[in-house]
Amino acid sequence: xxxxxxxxxxxxxxxxxxxxxxxxxxxxxxxxxxxxxxxxxxxxxxxxxxxxxxxxxxxxxxxxxxxxxxxxxxxxxxxxxxxxxxxxxxxxxxxxxxxxxxxxxxxxxxxxxxxxxxxxxxxxxxxxxxxxxxxxxxxxxxxxxxxxxxxxxxxxxxxxxxxxxxxxxxxxxxxxxxxxxxxxxxxxxxxxxxxxxxxxxxxxxxxxxxxxxxxxxxxxxxxxxxxxxxxxxxxxxxxxxxxxxxxxxxxxxxxxxxxxxxxxxxxxxxxxxxxxxxxxxxxxxxxxxxxxxxxxxxxxxxxxxxx
Numbered sequence: 001x002x003x004x005x006x007x008x009x010x011x012x013x014x015x016x017x018x019x020x021x022x023x024x025x026x027x028x029x030x031x032x033x034x035x036x037x038x039x040x041x042x043x044x045x046x047x048x049x050x051x052x053x054x055x056x057x058x059x060x061x062x063x064x065x066x067x068x069x070x071x072x073x074x075x076x077x078x079x080x081x082x083x084x085x086x087x088x089x090x091x092x093x094x095x096x097x098x099x100x101x102x103x104x105x106x107x108x109x110x111x112x113x114x115x116x117x118x119x120x121x122x123x124x125x126x127x128x129x130x131x132x133x134x135x136x137x138x139x140x141x142x143x144x145x146x147x148x149x150x151x152x153x154x155x156x157x158x159x160x161x162x163x164x165x166x167x168x169x170x171x172x173x174x175x176x177x178x179x180x181x182x183x184x185x186x187x188x189x190x191x192x193x194x195x196x197x198x199x200x201x202x203x204x205x206x207x208x209x210x211x212x213x214x215x216x217x218x219x220x221x222x223x224x225x226x227x228x229x230x231x232x233x234x235x236x237x238x239x240x241x242x243x244x245x246x247x248x249x250x251x252x253x254x255x256x257x258x259x260x261x262x263x264x265x266x267x268x269x270x271x272x273x274x275x276x277x278x279x280x281x282x283x284x285x286x287x288x289x290x291x292x293x294x295x296x297x298x299x300x301x302x303x304x305x306x307x
Contacts (some may be wrong), residue, residue, distance in 0.1 A: 136249065243262040
């Protein structure tokens with residue numbers, strides 16, 4: 001005990017000198033940066049390398065410049081996957097956003113049983129996408145699925161088949177599952193933001209006699225804008241590249257009606273063994289997201305003061 005007490009002052013000057021060193025911040029983030037480079041940057045650079053080569057059946061052959069990109073951009077199946085993903089995102093995310101915001105505002109009104117309700121809302125979000133896919137595959141199974149039998153067949157909406165086998169309804173079934181899983185997450189994120197807002201502006205508005213709509217549009221919404229922008233952007237990116245749930249429920253079918261870029265890239269790699277074009281698809285999607293996020297960041301920084 002006494003030896004430890006005596007040794008501490010001897011190391012203190014070295015520790016203090018290390019913390020004051022210009023290299024100290026870089027030493028702290030070095031493990032994270034090394035992990036990021038190994039598990040993310042190196043595979044991405046290799047994907048760029050493959051996208052410029054004729055890579056099929058696990059063999060990398062000739063350097064073919066932009067041929068993979070040209071082939072991909074002239075393929076109707078690629079543009080169909082972009083359309084499917086865009087439809088999925090632009091229906092699911094706004095609904096999740098609005099339901100999440102309304103739910104958060106209700107939760108913020110001291111609802112009875114909120115301490116029990118909030119943990120329960122985490123359940124869909126805590127489930128792995130594979131589990132969510134299997135759960136809804138059982139619930140919506142043709143004829144014998146709980147939801148299919150008690151709702152779809154009872155009201156003659158769809159009989160004798162699974163909704164995931166219908167070309168007209170399969171994509172909307174996937175959108176429904178995504179809304180079921182992610183609306184509680186957005187609700188809880190917005191609720192946490194509402195709880196962190198300062199009370200001063202609300203007290204001043206109450207003294208001035210402002211009604212609830214005026215308080216929402218002139219106080220709550222402006223102060224919540226940075227959080228709403230960040231959560232909306234993250235959900236938009238995550239919804240566009242969703243893979244697990246669609247793979248389990250439809251695997252892009254029937255036909256190509258639910259085939260997103262992630263599902264198409266998986267088929268190109270592990271069914272058609274066309275690794276060069278699959279890598280080109282991944283790079284193109286990354287470039288599109290990089291451009292979108294850069295523009296969004298600049299707009300949010302100037303107009304929304306979000307970052």
